[in-house]
Amino acid sequence: MSTIRISEDLKNLLYSLPEIDVESLLESYRKPMRQSIRVNTLKAKEEDIVSMLREKGVELEKIPWTRYGYWVVNNVNVASMLEHVLGLVYIQGAISMAPVEVLSPKPGELVLDLCAAPGSKTTQIAQILQGEGVIVANDVNAKRIRALSSNVQRCGIINCIITQADGRKFPLWAKSFFDKVLVDAPCTSLGIVSKDWGAAKNWSFRASERLSKLQLSLAISGFDCLKASGTMVYATCTLSPQENEWVIEHLIMSRPNARLESIKLEGLKMNKGLLEWQHKKFNPEVERCVRVYPYEHEAEGFFIVKITKEGEGS
């Protein structure tokens, strides 16, 4: 088996994290993740798509924590199938489907996906909205917006607006406007190293700290775009407390009307947010955040937190 290179900083980080099984984590980094898909009910009925795939020899197993999500059990390249190019299925990581389930958008709602490209979660939200309500899918990067546009088109979404803007500035024109906000923040990607070994080789405390400032600004911006009683989900696919618990602690310090909610998802192994890291104690509320490690489901690692904005609903 090939050897994965891990930076010194990353070694220090991993051994500083309580509860994490470092050997299992490194083992999971070496292996490809299990393939998973979401069937797109905007295009056809779930049972029809599933039976089309099964007829072609794709073995599927339902993912318990997400609607429309399936593990692909056998070794089939779904990306080259007609059903994929026609938008009947979307290839998406199994844990990456969890933040939208936690957000739980409802048909008719106004939803903002602040860091939307390449569009996995945007298309998942749109599927749950069933054409009712509106989703604003924003990204700052023009190249990534092309991928987002393609995926939104392929999935057949009519109620999506794609915007290119700095997410930190969104409250200038959309303050207290949305029912739901998703901030799937750019991060150091330690939850998806098996897709990109470079993330482990190049990981540094400095880069993580630099990103955490951007993540905090995005989280505050997303929160400010929420209506009173609205819900925001902040998620990253990394393990560093600097980009996760630290960000949330500072969000709730700067926005006293932010409340962290408990998260329940059937069948998903979840670990509580850290209360202490490197002699720094976090606010006890931060324990409501959840951490999912890559070795727990042979899938991505994620950090997810559900936040509501206290106040009268509009």
Place this chain on the structure above:
Amino acid sequence: MKRTILLSSSKSSAFQTMLERQYGTKDFSDKILIQVGEDKIRLTTNDTVKVAEKMRGVQSLGLYVAKVKGQDVVLSIEGSQLLCNNIKKNRIELTEEQARLWMVGAPIQFERLIAAKYVVAFYKNICLGCGRVSADGKVYPQVPKWRRIQQE
């Protein structure tokens, strides 16, 4: 973003008349049609248009459903899928092998003569967008490059 305008009711009904003439359906009637650039038509909802007016940096809204080429409407894959069950004219049925070729972007040869400029391809009950019929009986799929299956 390219110049985007809501189709006026007269332009919208002219577009739907073209759709009915070519494909026997005009079923986009309960949604908002917008024109992007010279010839592209997108479909969206009233609420989406209202929200877009408040946003900055809008790149696109709604779904690209068709392109108008002279007197013809060329449906996108998604445009044809939205109308799928109601398309009564200018349909061709593809086998799985032909459907794959279609999505590669390769022309499909038909034995019988097709008396139309554009046709909608069906594979089982799924629409695959429009193809242009040439004089030699081949149908050229109008599948954008980014959407094509890469040949192995």
